[in-house]
Amino acid sequence: MSDIADNLATVRAAIAMAAQAAGRRAEDVTLIAVSKGHGADDVRAAYAAGQREFGENYVQEWQEKAAALADLADIRWHFLGHLQRNKIRQVIGKVALLHSADDMAGIDEMQRAAWSQNVKQDVLLQINLADEAQKRGCGEDDAELFIDVLSRSPNLRLCGLMTLPPANEDPELTRAWFQRLRTLRDRLQQQLRGRPGVPASLWLSMGMSGDYPLAIAEGATHVRVGTAIFGARMPKIR
Numbered sequence: 001m002s003d004i005a006d007n008l009a010t011v012r013a014a015i016a017m018a019a020q021a022a023g024r025r026a027e028d029v030t031l032i033a034v035s036k037g038h039g040a041d042d043v044r045a046a047y048a049a050g051q052r053e054f055g056e057n058y059v060q061e062w063q064e065k066a067a068a069l070a071d072l073a074d075i076r077w078h079f080l081g082h083l084q085r086n087k088i089r090q091v092i093g094k095v096a097l098l099h100s101a102d103d104m105a106g107i108d109e110m111q112r113a114a115w116s117q118n119v120k121q122d123v124l125l126q127i128n129l130a131d132e133a134q135k136r137g138c139g140e141d142d143a144e145l146f147i148d149v150l151s152r153s154p155n156l157r158l159c160g161l162m163t164l165p166p167a168n169e170d171p172e173l174t175r176a177w178f179q180r181l182r183t184l185r186d187r188l189q190q191q192l193r194g195r196p197g198v199p200a201s202l203w204l205s206m207g208m209s210g211d212y213p214l215a216i217a218e219g220a221t222h223v224r225v226g227t228a229i230f231g232a233r234m235p236k237i238r
């Protein structure tokens with residue numbers, strides 16, 4: 001087996017274990033292989049090992065890779081991280097799930113782009129739980145307002161919440177952030193039950209290489225794992 005196939009098997013086993021320990025089904029957790037910083041051949045190796053969902057952060061890098069992999073008809077791309085407004089049109093309608101609806105102007109542009117292409121784009125609302133200045137996303141207190149706008153955007157389908165918690169050495173602190181997103185999700189689900197455009201159960205995209213088992217213990221429906229599958233990335237220098 002290639003390293004990537006090996007790593008994928010290890011990650012899948014850890015997902016199954018974490019799900020089982022939490023009384024959840026492994027099928028209820030979607031593994032997104034985050035391939036940013038790695039080439040199309042690495043994506044192909046993961047695909048050959050059965051992986052179908054891949055995550056990318058940079059529009060140009062993703063476009064080049066997607067073009068090189070156009071023969072893989074059932075590959076599903078996830079867009080992670082802030083999307084500059086002038087690039088939104090290049091992504092809408094071409095990814096399975098956009099994890100980073102993170103400001104009102106961007107949501108407005110996403111709706112326009114999806115409308116002009118006559119598509120309905122699945123999106124997650126990114127939540128900046130710790131109100132970190134360097135991170136995107138709406139604060140917890142604004143989540144309801146953002147959901148209201150998303151639910152009234154006819155060409156966007158709100159599917160759930162996403163977060164990237166503060167990096168932490170202490171897993172218990174990380175767990176607390178995951179718990180906090182789940183609690184927010186539960187509260188919103190209850191408050192907004194029956195509201196048109198708001199699904200009865202919202203997804204939770206949380207957990208990366210260092211902490212995805214913890215995220216699953218706390219209810220993650222989507223984990224975004226890069227390094228543990230593909231190895232270290234070249235640092236992004238521009």
Ligand SMILES: *Cc1c(COP(=O)(O)O)cnc(C)c1O
Nearest residue numbers: 034080081208209224225226227
């Ligand atoms: C890069 C990235 C990941 C993957 O991180 P790893 O630590 O390599 O698993 C997950 N989520 C987001 C938003 C990212 O930008």
